[in-house]
Amino acid sequence: MKLVSIGECMVELSGAGADLWRSGFAGDTLNTAWYARALLPADWTVDYLTAIGNDPLSERMLRFIAGAGIGTGGIRRHPSRVPGLYMIELQDGERSFTYWRDNSAARTLADDPAWLKGALADADVIYVSGITIGILDDAGRANLWAALSGARAKGRQVVFDPNLRPRLWPDGDAMCRATTETARLADIVLPSHDDEAQWFGDASVEATAERYLALGASEVLVKNGGAEMVLAEGGTIRRLPAMERVKPVDTTGAGDSFNGGYLAARLTGAPAEQAVRRGHEIAMQVVGHPGALMPMADLA
Numbered sequence: 372m373k374l375v376s377i378g379e380c381m382v383e384l385s386g387a388g389a390d391l392w393r394s395g396f397a398g399d400t401l402n403t404a405w406y407a408r409a410l411l412p413a414d415w416t417v418d419y420l421t422a423i424g425n426d427p428l429s430e431r432m433l434r435f436i437a438g439a440g441i442g443t444g445g446i447r448r449h450p451s452r453v454p455g456l457y458m459i460e461l462q463d464g465e466r467s468f469t470y471w472r473d474n475s476a477a478r479t480l481a482d483d484p485a486w487l488k489g490a491l492a493d494a495d496v497i498y499v500s501g502i503t504i505g506i507l508d509d510a511g512r513a514n515l516w517a518a519l520s521g522a523r524a525k526g527r528q529v530v531f532d533p534n535l536r537p538r539l540w541p542d543g544d545a546m547c548r549a550t551t552e553t554a555r556l557a558d559i560v561l562p563s564h565d566d567e568a569q570w571f572g573d574a575s576v577e578a579t580a581e582r583y584l585a586l587g588a589s590e591v592l593v594k595n596g597g598a599e600m601v602l603a604e605g606g607t608i609r610r611l612p613a614m615e616r617v618k619p620v621d622t623t624g625a626g627d628s629f630n631g632g633y634l635a636a637r638l639t640g641a642p643a644e645q646a647v648r649r650g651h652e653i654a655m656q657v658v659g660h661p662g663a664l665m666p667m668a669d670l671a
């Protein structure tokens with residue numbers, strides 16, 4: 372079985388104290404692939420699909436991804452562009468980001484429809500986020516949508532985290548329209564209520580789930596910043612009890628790692644509520660570490 376995650380990996384700068392910065396690699400879809408890889412059994416392949424450059428930093432990124440046991444066959448090269456970069460600012464452990472990514476190589480990942488189709492040909496599960504669609508131009512986004520719809524027609528599963536990032540869009544309307552279009556192609560949707568409420572005006576956590584169900588998803592798990600989540604699955608919508616919270620060192624990657632844990636459990640047959648607990652256990656460990664990715668070997 373094969374999971375292919377599509378998106379942008381950037382150079383990540385996170386705080387190391389005083390004026391020192393620690394450099395790593397991260398990006399929402401890579402983060403989810405990372406935790407899914409750590410948790411899925413060996414008969415699952417996890418690949419990352421993106422575009423990088425021909426520069427030394429791109430080489431290090433490629434080695435980093437491959438070194439984690441994530442397949443790099445779906446990584447294409449752009450002749451002149453280089454990777455994007457982001458910096459994590461922390462206030463009481465809560466993250467905010469500054470980005471340098473406007474011209475990154477990853478923005479070209481869906482430029483060639485034939486290549487894209489080939490790279491997804493043997494994927495059983497495809498994972499994309501709102502950031503994946505937000506970095507593409509109109510043509511790239513149309514190529515990606517066509518590839519997702521082709522995969523779905525062949526019975527493959529599409530998983531989508533809307534991960535709303537208004538800075539990637541000309542305006543809120545464009546973001547909401549593209550998010551809705553992508554959700555129409557998804558089987559499983561993993562939104563975060565606070566962002567969705569802000570941009571779609573959802574009055575409750577249940578309303579977020581209902582909106583995505585109405586677009587055709589068969590499973591929606593609405594994350595809620597550690598408070599009660601809502602799970603829509605098997606024809607029912609239920610509120611799950613709030614889970615234990617920890618004081619974070621750095622919340623970067625909480626949602627992405629949750630998704631990795633949730634998916635690894637779901638894809639290997641765990642009931643959805645058990646998968647939610649798995650996702651939460653992983654996210655609680657990740658927020659105790661600086662940056663989005665914690666070492667696979669340290670995951671309990």
Ligand SMILES: O=C(O)C(=O)C[C@H](O)[C@H](O)COP(=O)(O)O
Nearest residue numbers: 397398399623624625626627663
């Ligand atoms: O913002 C982006 O474009 C990134 O991909 C950088 C970060 O690694 C993720 O955004 C972290 O995501 P959270 O799980 O929501 O903290």
